[in-house]
Amino acid sequence: MKHCPLCSTPLNRTLLEANLPAFSCSNCHGLWVSANEYLTWLAPNFSYPLPEIDLAHEFDTPYPVADNNKAILCPDCGRFLRRFQIWPNRKFHLDRCSSCNGIWFDRNEWQTLQAQNLHKQINIFFTEAWQEKLRGKEMQQRFENMYVELFGPEDYEKIKSIRHWLAEHPNGNRLTAYLTDRDPYKG
Template sequence: MRTCPKCKTQTLAPLAEDRVTDPDTVPPSRCTSCRGVWLPHGAVEQHVVPPSLDLEPAAPSADELPGFCPGCRGILVRARVEAAHPFHLDRCPACAGVWFDAGEWAAVASTEWLTHLDDLWDPAWKRRARAQQAQKRHLQEIERALGAETLDRVRAAIAALRNHPRRSLGLSYLIEELRSPR
């Protein structure tokens, strides 16, 4: 058994004994204590763990502990996964293995995150994702303030003016009409 990144004890056991080939490589493994799952980089892409393996989430306190790679013992780097219930994944910067606290593999395996998991640690991708989330929240606030029907009409006006050769005239007219008292 290897040392669990979160428990810091020798409780990390291979998921399948027949897959253990290289003694220097940590195979897909699960902690017998905290139920977290370690997946080497290639195993994440191959989806070797059934999503039903860990349906219960870990205790929140366990997710806040820093972890160490069970292979190279480097400090794992965290990335936030935006979901209905956000959580953090931990990855080794050297070998790119990923630690999933209990319940996190099932949460990731059932979403589109699995196909671009590496992006979670890419600063440029994270900036784009935050900008998209901010835009989405902004539009939701506008819809909440105006109502869906009015927002649809505003969008229709935008669509009509967007490529019109005299759109500045149309925009000026809208502003003028909105400023004048009725």
């Protein structure tokens, strides 16, 4: 019998979707999905490479999500699950077993992904490429916040549009030289 990695309650068989069996915890409402069952469910519609996920898409959390931050063990093979953040600047993590690839969903995490139609692309979140993209986006956000604070929102918008204008301009280098020259009217 499998037990809940969070609260040790025996897990019950459940069906997440037609043809997608899983295990659920009646106490904390977490879900355990084995890699085999997940991939078997995906198989009829599986296309490779997986469709891109657009980070500009607003990540909604329509349900209260219980995102645990504990080091928990795989209900199948007893190893530590690895915690993956899945969206920039969101406290939303999935726990996945690096050995058997099973996935643990805290309460409402599956439902949240499902509501946004991301539940068929979950394996993307575990890739190095996605994790890197996510970190890049967070870094960008930190710089944005810094500039807004340094310049004020209005001046920041202005300097950003000038920067963009220069970057796109065929004469951009000369314009930049003119702009940064202490006195462009002296030889």
